[in-house]
Amino acid sequence: MRITIAFAALALAACSSFGERPQIATVSPGVEKPSEKLPTDIRRVTMIVRDMENSLKLYRDVMGLKVNYDAVLPMSGVALPAGEPGAKARLVLLNGNDPFIGWIGLMEWLDPRLPDPGPYPKRMGIGGHVIVTQTQDVDRRCAEAASIPGVTVTGPPRDQSYPGRNGAPPIKVRGCNFFDPDGTLIELNQLIG
Known part of the structure; x- marks a missing residue:
């Protein structure tokens, strides 16, 4: 599974195939490969x-990240800027198919723990974010994600079409949307057609 950040999903795929790293991701239709290496x-x-x-049940076990x-x-x-100086926190890093970009980090404060912020919002707003992921077996993974404690499904599996970039054909995906147990919105999709 290739993980990309929503606002740069296809641009990241283009960047990951440019430069000295292994060429794992492909350039998407309508997204031009940079003529020179980008700075970031x-x-x-x-x-x-x-x-x-609980978070690992979703990101590692259901979504299949390593x-x-x-x-x-x-x-x-x-x-x-979180917690107290000297606090202990557990950091877990997970990746999809690309060994360099598009990773997910999970961090839990252990001692002392961070205060519980209470329930997270069930709607997006300013400062919110969406992580877009791609898989090959979206219906199964969407169903498994819905079974994780704290996951809130906002859009069940369905086919969607987005306008193509720069005259390319429409981008067709089958996907679902859900909040993870801590309020991050995930779009889990599969390219179709």
């Missing part, structure tokens, strides 16, 4: 979670 890749998004093991880093770290409370 989006490596990962790291999300603060309430319960690491855990490649799992450590407890001392936190300064400065560079990442």
